[in-house]
Amino acid sequence: MRSFITINTMIMCLIQLSLETSMWTTFDNIIVFGDSYSDNGNVYALTNESYPQSPPNYKGRFSNGKVWIEYLSMKYQANLIDKAFIYATSDNDLVPGHIQWDNSNYSVPGMKQQIDFFINSYPNQNYDKTLFVMWYFGNDYRYTNNGINPSAVVSSLINSASQLVNNFKPKIILFSTIPLLPNSTNNSTFTNHNKVLKNLLDSFSAEHPDVEVLLYPFDEVLLKFRESAALKEKLNITNVFNNCTSNKDASNVCENPENYMFWDEGHLTTKIYEYIANDVYNRLICLI
Numbered sequence: 001m002r003s004f005i006t007i008n009t010m011i012m013c014l015i016q017l018s019l020e021t022s023m024w025t026t027f028d029n030i031i032v033f034g035d036s037y038s039d040n041g042n043v044y045a046l047t048n049e050s051y052p053q054s055p056p057n058y059k060g061r062f063s064n065g066k067v068w069i070e071y072l073s074m075k076y077q078a079n080l081i082d083k084a085f086i087y088a089t090s091d092n093d094l095v096p097g098h099i100q101w102d103n104s105n106y107s108v109p110g111m112k113q114q115i116d117f118f119i120n121s122y123p124n125q126n127y128d129k130t131l132f133v134m135w136y137f138g139n140d141y142r143y144t145n146n147g148i149n150p151s152a153v154v155s156s157l158i159n160s161a162s163q164l165v166n167n168f169k170p171k172i173i174l175f176s177t178i179p180l181l182p183n184s185t186n187n188s189t190f191t192n193h194n195k196v197l198k199n200l201l202d203s204f205s206a207e208h209p210d211v212e213v214l215l216y217p218f219d220e221v222l223l224k225f226r227e228s229a230a231l232k233e234k235l236n237i238t239n240v241f242n243n244c245t246s247n248k249d250a251s252n253v254c255e256n257p258e259n260y261m262f263w264d265e266g267h268l269t270t271k272i273y274e275y276i277a278n279d280v281y282n283r284l285i286c287l288i
């Protein structure tokens with residue numbers, strides 16, 4: 001399993017890249033399984049366009065604009081197949097994901113269910129030029145108030161990845177670590193999750209040498225915003241701790257969302273999503 005390379009090697013790589021082409025410079029399809037960080041309107045459709053309240057949210061995203069995976073597909077000019085659902089867990093059989101809204105209780109497919117459904121509904125075609133993404137943000141821990149073992153959650157994610165491998169022979173699967181929310185300090189649940197994820201992905205990768213297994217250090221990238229004044233200045237972000245609106249009640253919205261890192265208590269502003277997409281893109285093309 002490869003963790004993405006550091007910024008310094010990336011600059012070297014970008015210089016070298018102008019001379020050669022990489023197998024990672026094009027994808028025809030990007031297929032994403034995940035939660036609110038990647039949902040581009042699936043829950044919005046499920047709730048008859050009533051949740052999340054839009055505006056101020058952007059067309060059913062938990063943000064003020066597109067989410068990161070949409071920017072990434074635009075960069076690649078790839079077809080986006082978005083199977084992510086707001087509030088999704090790793091697996092509904094482990095922790096059931098649901099949304100209580102407007103007197104209804106909507107069940108949302110967990111990542112395992114998203115993948116099972118995809119396997120049953122999509123033809124077994126050639127997925128050589130397809131980027132598979134499993135982008136998980138930790139909802140099992142939120143539902144259970146940290147009452148679930150990271151090994152159980154990560155094992156479930158890896159089992160789903162095995163299903164992808166058995167059914168589609170993907171060339172590349174991209175995972176991410178879980179970052180901290182605005183006001184949290186070092187969070188042992190997430191630290192443990194990320195540690196277990198790294199270990200089990202190493203074994204998974206060794207079992208499947210034909211698959212390029214990548215782990216995006218989302219936690220480190222978001223921490224960089226807390227630490228680097230230069231980065232904040234470059235993106236005109238002055239606020240990395242306060243939320244611009246609330247996902248419980250979106251009636252108040254701050255005046256300058258473009259200066260905020262977090263749109264609501266747990267989700268990023270679209271500017272940060274675009275930054276993440278560019279960062280993922282730059283690291284991918286550097287793999288050569």
Ligand SMILES: *[C@@H]1O[C@H](CO)[C@@H](O)[C@H](O)[C@H]1NC(C)=O
Pocket residue numbers: 048
């Ligand atoms: C969906 O929302 C529209 C507009 O608010 C409403 O007219 C329609 O009855 C709703 N459909 C369902 C199935 O609730």
Ligand SMILES: *[C@@H]1O[C@H](CO)[C@@H](O)[C@H](O)[C@H]1NC(C)=O
Pocket residue numbers: 096097098100105106107
């Ligand atoms: C909503 O459904 C989920 C399962 O999908 C269940 O765990 C939860 O208790 C339900 N909530 C209510 C209020 O019925």
Ligand SMILES: *[C@@H]1O[C@H](CO)[C@@H](O)[C@H](O)[C@H]1NC(C)=O
Pocket residue numbers: 141142145146181184185186187188189190
């Ligand atoms: C760790 O994160 C979880 C999920 O967001 C949260 O419930 C918990 O309060 C956090 N713990 C600390 C110490 O910040």
Ligand SMILES: *[C@@H]1O[C@H](CO)[C@@H](O)[C@H](O)[C@H]1NC(C)=O
Pocket residue numbers: 186187191223
């Ligand atoms: C959080 O704690 C873990 C273990 O206690 C440590 O390895 C890690 O470096 C810490 N991370 C940060 C950002 O402080």
Ligand SMILES: *[C@@H]1O[C@H](CO)[C@@H](O)[C@H](O)[C@H]1NC(C)=O
Pocket residue numbers: 236256258259
């Ligand atoms: C940064 O944000 C402030 C407040 O929204 C705005 O007035 C200013 O023009 C922005 N600066 C740049 C360089 O975009």
Ligand SMILES: *[C@@H]1O[C@H](CO)[C@@H](O)[C@H](O)[C@H]1NC(C)=O
Pocket residue numbers: 243244245246248252253254265
């Ligand atoms: C930010 O989140 C807190 C906690 O949920 C909430 O009480 C507050 O109203 C939110 N701020 C804004 C501007 O919506």
Ligand SMILES: *[C@@H]1O[C@H](CO)[C@@H](O)[C@H](O)[C@H]1NC(C)=O
Pocket residue numbers: 182183241242243264265266
């Ligand atoms: C973080 O803490 C600040 C200051 O206490 C508070 O105003 C803000 O709403 C908090 N942010 C979140 C997302 O809860």
